[in-house]
Amino acid sequence: MAIRVNPTRMELTRLKKRLKTAVKGHKLLKDKRDEMVRQFMLYIRRNRELRAEVEEALGRDMKRVAIASARMGDAAIGEALLSEAGGDVSVTVGERNIMGVTVPTFASQGGGQIADLPYSFAFTSAELDGAVLDLADLMPKLIELAQVEKTCSMLADEIEKTRRRVNALEHVMIPETQKAIKFITMKLEDNERSNVTRLMKVKDMILKEQQQARQQYTVQPNH
């Protein structure tokens, strides 16, 4: 488990610097994650509402078409709906930046109104008209749903990534760096201690030598 590091002062400074960066990065990423989750919660609420609404309305429309096709026959309805483009639906596409995630913005253009139905009324049933007009009304909602849902899924992706990074920093990078720093400090202290003992020993030896020399010096003149 222990990481192999050189127990040198240079390595120690390097590791300390790295730990400082990691801690700072961890804090920043955590803040980023929290803010993104907050934003995400706002969007996901809207997403749920819109989806429920759109699914209900679309389901109703589809049912109406089914009724209409039962009344008119499959071929007739196909023909009626083949007459193309009563309205012109296109969207204005923009980009927005939410916490560093580029998400698209869609705005419906022309509001999805339909001037008049493009098929002849002679052979079509009223259900079909209702379905088409309802769908035209639903278009802005559909477009908003697209924007919100895309935003949500991109945010979710980014949040997941950020959370991984936060966890990696918190549980791997920072503890390991701390361990390495501790290892180096202990090793250095140990070296220091052995150095001190060595010095003491040398001092003792020198003192002893000096004492012996002095004794010899003081003893000799007596002879």
Place this chain on the structure above:
Amino acid sequence: MSQEKQGGKMAVIGDRESVMLFRVLGVQTVAAETAEETARAIHRLARDGCSIIYLTEALARLVPEELARYQARTCPAIIPIPGSRGSDGFGKEQIQSNIYKAVGMDLQ
């Protein structure tokens, strides 16, 4: 920060009955039945610069790789919608999986 582009295109991919209603409104429609047709339609529309692709839920279930591939990109947005047989809950599942991904647990 945001630049706007006019006239982004929309398209709907689905089985014939689900899709024909959109055609009256001037939305580009592509009829598809199988996974392969759907995948091809998605790629073609994406290359054409389509901004929003609506996809019926039944078909969306068939092409998870394609959905995952375009999820990371800003455009196109691929949005599941209920088809002519009504909703089968795919859209709601996706919302739920997004929540799970973001929060790390299921919220109701």
